[in-house]
Amino acid sequence: MKKTETRIQKKNHSAIKAAGLKVFAQFGFRGSTLDQIAAESGLSKPNILYYFASKEAIYEALLAQLLTDWLQPVRDIDPAGDPVEEILKYAKHKLKMSRLYPRESRLYATEIIQGAPRIKSVLTGELREVVENLTLLINHWADAGLIRAIDPYHLIFSIWAMTQHYADFDVQVKAILGERDHFEDAEQYLEDMLRRMLTV
Amino acid sequence: MKKTETRIQKKNHSAIKAAGLKVFAQFGFRGSTLDQIAAESGLSKPNILYYFASKEAIYEALLAQLLTDWLQPVRDIDPAGDPVEEILKYAKHKLKMSRLYPRESRLYATEIIQGAPRIKSVLTGELREVVENLTLLINHWADAGLIRAIDPYHLIFSIWAMTQHYADFDVQVKAILGERDHFEDAEQYLEDMLRRMLTV
C-alpha cells in the first residue's frame, strides 16, 4: 500500500496527523476545522488536502491507528501468566497510556460519546471479540480458583473507566489535586483496588 | 431575576434547553449548530434567539443547571451517617443519574474533555471546595476506624469514573454487552467494589 513514501511525505503525513490529533481531541470531528489543523501543522490548507483526501480521512487515519494501539495490550495478556499480575500489568499499561497519550484517549472518548458513528462496526466486531476472549479467560481463572469469582465485564469496564478518567478528565483532576503529577498515587490506588477485587 | 415567566416562555425555554442538551451532548459546543437545535426543538432559529441571547447562552444555561445537580448529592452526604452506607448511597445515586440522564453526563464530559473553558472557575472553586470537604470527612472516618484508610481523592475519582462511564461510553458498553439493561449488574459490581475498598 505505502510502498514508497518520500522523506517529505513521511514528514508531512505525521505533522498533519499530530496536528489533527491535537485539534480533533479537543473539539471533536465536527467542531474541528481544516484551518485549525493547517495552523497547528504549519502547512497550508490546500497542502493538507494534497496529503489527505479530506478532513474525514485525517480523522479516520487517527482512529485506525488508535484502535490497534488500544486492542494490542488486551491481546498481550498471557493466559499462562499469573492472573492477578497479568490483569495488573494490563491496567498499569492502560494507565501509562493515559499519562503519555492523553490526547489519543480524549480523541477516542469524543468519538464514543458522539455515538461512535465511524467505528461502531469495530466496537461490535474486533473490540467485542477481544473482550469476549478476555472474559472467558477471567472466568477460567476464577473457575480454577486463581482469582475470586467476579463479573469480568464490569471488571474490564472499571479498569477502562478509571484509567481513562485521568486523561479525559485531566482538567478536573488537576483542578482538585493541583498541577503536580498524580499518576503515582493513581497507580497505587488502582493496584490496591484490583488486588482487593481479585484475591479472595 | 425570573419573576414573571409567561406560560409560553416557560414552555419554549425548556423546549430549547431540552433540544440544546440533546445536540450539545452529542457534538460539543462548536460542533453543534443553532439550526440543529431549532430543528430538534421545533422552533425557528430567530425564535430561539428571541429566548436566548446566543448559542453560547443556551449552552451556559445547561451547564449551570448541570453543575448544581452534580454538586448537591455530594453535599447531601451525611457526616453523622454510617460511612460505608453514605458513600454507597452517593455512588448509587451517581449511577442512577447516569442511567436516567446520560445526556447530561455526556454534555459535562465533552465540556471537560475540551478543557472546560467555560467552567474552569467552578472546578477550581465550588467543586474543589466540595471535594475538599468530602476528603476531610473520609479521612475523619478513617481516623475514627469506621472505614479503612484510603486515598480519598482517588476513591472519589474512581466513583465518578465508573458511574459516568456507563453514560459516556454507552455505545461501547452496549456493543460489548448487548442492548439489555446492564445497570443492575453495574450497581452490584460497584457496591461490591466499594465495600471491599472501605471495610477492613
Place this chain on the structure above:
DNA sequence: CGTTAGTTTGACCAGTTGGTCAAATTATTA
C-alpha cells in the same frame, strides 16, 4: 544541467454558520 516528478500555494467556490431586523402574527388585558 535539463527534465521530470513531487510539492506548495493564491485565488476561488458553493454551502453553512451565528446572528439581525423589520414586519407580521398571536396573546393578553383594559
Place this chain on the structure above:
DNA sequence: TAATAATTTGACCAACTGGTCAAACTAACG
C-alpha cells in the same frame, strides 16, 4: 373589542466552512 404587549418569522448578512484547481515552485535524478 380595541389597544398593547409578547411572539414568530422570512429575508438577509458577513464570516467561515471544506474543498478545488491551475499555476508556480522545488527536489530528484539521469
